[in-house]
Amino acid sequence: MQLSAVIVDDEPLALGLLRSKLIKTGLINIVAECKNGREAIEATLNLSPDIMFLDIQMPGLDGLSVVKRLQDDAVPLIVFTTAFEQYAIDAFDVYAVDYILKPIDQERIDRSIERAIFRLSERIFRSNKSNIVGAIGAMRKHLGRADTESSTVWGVNHSQKKIVIKEKNEIILLEQSDIVWLDAAGDYVCIHSNDETYIKRSTLKELLSQLEPEWFKRVHRSTIVNLHYVVNVIPHTKGEFFLELNSDQKIKVSRNYRDVVKAFLADGI
Template sequence: MIQLKTLLVDDEYSAIEGLRIRLEAFDEIDVIGSAQSVDEAINILNKHDVDLVFLDIEMPTKSGFELIKHFQPESCPAVIFVTAFHQHAVKAFEVRALDYLLKPVKLDRLAEAIDRVINTAKLNSKNELIEVQQSLVKNDPDEIAASANSDYKFEAENLVIQDAKNPIQIIPFKDILWIDAAGDYMCVHTLIETYVMRARLKDLEKNTLPEDFLRIHKSTIVNLSHIKQLNPLRNSEYMAVLDNEKNLKVSRTYSKNLKSLIKQ
């Protein structure tokens, strides 16, 4: 049986103990220590081999992202962020976190995250764990998000994001520039803010979004009304330039359809 040497990092002792208790249900997890700061975590990592880190983000002095900078490619543990805040999801997956859990952590979501480390990676060594962590960002986001529960609904002209921990957020469709996938989450971008919600890209594309929204990449949907220019690239691909000068790559699979809808 696989056993993952695991480090818990959170500035709140109660959060560490709560997670430790939940992890007792998983024989594959061997909690070798805990840290309440990034510097303390670095000290432990310098002394012990660690396969998996459950990592808080907002901590005094240094954030969880500062700990990521300390990792070396040849000894990089898998990372599962555990935080009370939605807004760090995009950056978390940019640094190749395996999962992003919201506090208070539910046991079923914790099980999903651990299964992702074990079953998807099919671990035999730490090197395989590193390879899987790096490859996850290349996978189809629809498959990565398959187990996510939606926390949104649609009104006539608005996207409504709702969950138990945050106020309801109402976003007019006309204000959305593009939507992209970040693991179990979808990031909804407007001119002034990025919203995060649990959803499947496939469901958004097929069932709910207005006709002005078009998929341009396996991980991206764009609002056609905000495209101001298409710049050709190699291999029949394009770069879509939005109103805010954001550049989004249009893959060859979707470029012909987009080109036919955009008049320049």
């Protein structure tokens, strides 16, 4: 069994070393090499790889942000490559997130591939985004930045309500107009704004009830989109399509929610 893989690292030498060690196994078909987070997201959406070897520390969108920006069912098997300190490794171990420590070791690569092949061959793989988000929260606590928690909303009507996110000693009042899209990851919701992604302990259903119903629509069982940010509609297979947002993000709309979006778009879908 050979796995299709996307490899991501902003350092050319590190990318080359990872490539050579993966090729050496004879079990990996590298379909894309990416030097930043945006390229990684685009490659994942276009190529649907089995596995991604993803550097955590990159300028701009780092590895953790890449995972948060992908819809749950678009996240392949993730193996982080990292030089993080032990606290991060402890978090990954607790949440069963696979990783390879830098400098990259062939034995660790072989073990990660063996695990991936087993999970895929036994058909026991489901997106581990919720595990990764949990690990992110644990890492933030170690760094002294408490993970975001569920709170209340304030205001008179939906459009005036702000989403309240508690983070360490500050409370972030997030304007609904700044929220681009949201997606569920287990017991958490990733809230993607114009400038930042926040993690909130909540269900998608709970958050949807707090959002302006004319703006926010559920387009997938795990995804809500602010229709104000939709700039293009791209037909996809089997009655599905993608919504392209002004942030260059592409969100897949499932067939079950096609009619919901159709009523709010003037494109004649």
